[in-house]
Amino acid sequence: MITRIGEIWRRLNASYWFYPGLFALTALILALGTIWLDRSGHTEWISNIPFIHTARPDGANTLLSVIASAMIGVAATVFSITIAAVAYASGNYGPRLLTNFMEDRGNQLSLATFIGTFVYAITVLRTVRGEDESAGFLMQGNDSLPGFVPQLSLLVAYALTAISIMVLVYFLNHIPASIRVNTVLEGIGQRLLRGIERRFPDEDRGDVPLSRPDGLPICAAGTGYVQFIDFDKLQSIASAKEAKLVLGLRPGDFVHPAIPLAFWSDPSSIEESPDDDIRDCFSLGGMRTPGQDIQFLIDELVEIGCRALSPGINDPFTAITAIHWLGAATAVIGMRDLRMHFQDDSGTSSDHLILLDDNYEHYLTRGFGALRSAVAANRIACLVTFDTLVNASLTLTNESRKARLKLEGDRLIDQAREALRGPALVDVEARYVRFCQKMDSQVLPSDPPDERQFLDAET
DSSP: OOOHHHHOOOOOOOSSSHEEEEEEEHHHHHHHHHHHHHHHTTGGGGGGGGOOOOHHHHHHHHHHHHHHHHHHHHHHHHHHHHHHHHHHHHHOOOOGGGHHHHHHHHHHHHHHHHHHHHHHHHHTTOOBBBBTTOTTOOOOGGGGSSSOHHHHHHHHHHHHHHHHHHHHHHHHHHHHHHHHHHHHHHHHHHHHHHHHHHHHHHHHOOOOOOOOOOEEEOOSSSOOEEEEOHHHHHHHHHHHHHHHHEOOTTOOOEETTTEEEEEOOOGGGGSSHHHHHHTTTEEEEESOOTTTOOOHHHHHHHHHHHHHSSSSTTTTHHHHHHHHHHHHHHHHTTTTTSOOOOOOOOOOOOOOEOOOOHHHHHIIIIIHHHHHHHTOOOOHHHHHHHHHHHHHHTTHHHHHHHHHHHHHHHHHHHHHHHOHHHHHHHHHHHHHHHHHHHHHTTOSSOOOOOOOHHHHHHH
């Protein structure tokens, strides 16, 4: 149930109809409420305020008509600008970034504000009557008299218009700012760091991953990407059966009915396997989502970096920004215990649920390893990557993880020697020497390495 609710909420969050629909409904209810107050005579005090001039029917009709027509026009323009920005970002930064812009709360709320104001204005407009008009026989109270101007409703409409103007100013600044590549990378990077902190809240304690016994497989019933896994419910199911449930995949993996979702390590001890309950803990969809899949965010940074370093674009400085955020994520992952810990109903630690190993090498290879071939062919990107790997190692206390960073640098220089020639390779070789010295915790010499030795080696 929780998995299904989470799936519905994620779909609503990435849609352009939910908040506009919600605001439209809210505006309709607000309009009916203010109209009722005007009809019931609870707004007579407005005429006693000296700086508020009560409106007449013709003026009220004109004001509400202008507000309604302006708001629907602005809403259409805002939607067109948003679609153009989404198309630009998707084409330049990668199609996987489309989800980020669809989930942009600023765009959603801006469109919703204009639509809500439009709905409010046309709802109030239909109640305004001139002095030569009379209400229907069902109307009672003040509204039954010839001529009716809902003064409070007009004030609220004016206030909503002022809010809409402020939102429009915000939107005109937000759209160009949101498609700047540095802003896009910052959004991905910050979301990645928050995802790491949420997924792995404990600090690294050097825990050895649990053994992963094979057993009776529980295969998927559908096809798609694993968008969400209800780990707590899986832990409860395994604890209730007093057996070990071994997961066979991570969020973001693609499955079809032949792919095992999990295994019972000792099926003989289970009288009846709750396979359907286990399948309900996995939410499948047609695309990857960044909710639990931090690899998806890493892939987005890698994609932007690879595109920037491609010969057709050749923008190493965009790639450098992506490398910096990858380095920050690598440093944070290096400080974390990459095992998720669960507790049973009594609050004691439990190992009934065994996850697919999330080791440091996996994430390092997913990030810097995937970007390595593109970085190796660019001198500037190589130099920055060596420095970034050193910076990522500064916060690590796990020597095996430091060694893995050193190995990534070794692999980068091996590939750079195949891709670069001449002075570019000399600079990269010199930076690699400094990289090795820093990784080995040696004091750097006062003079830089003699670059002629690399020229001789190249010759």
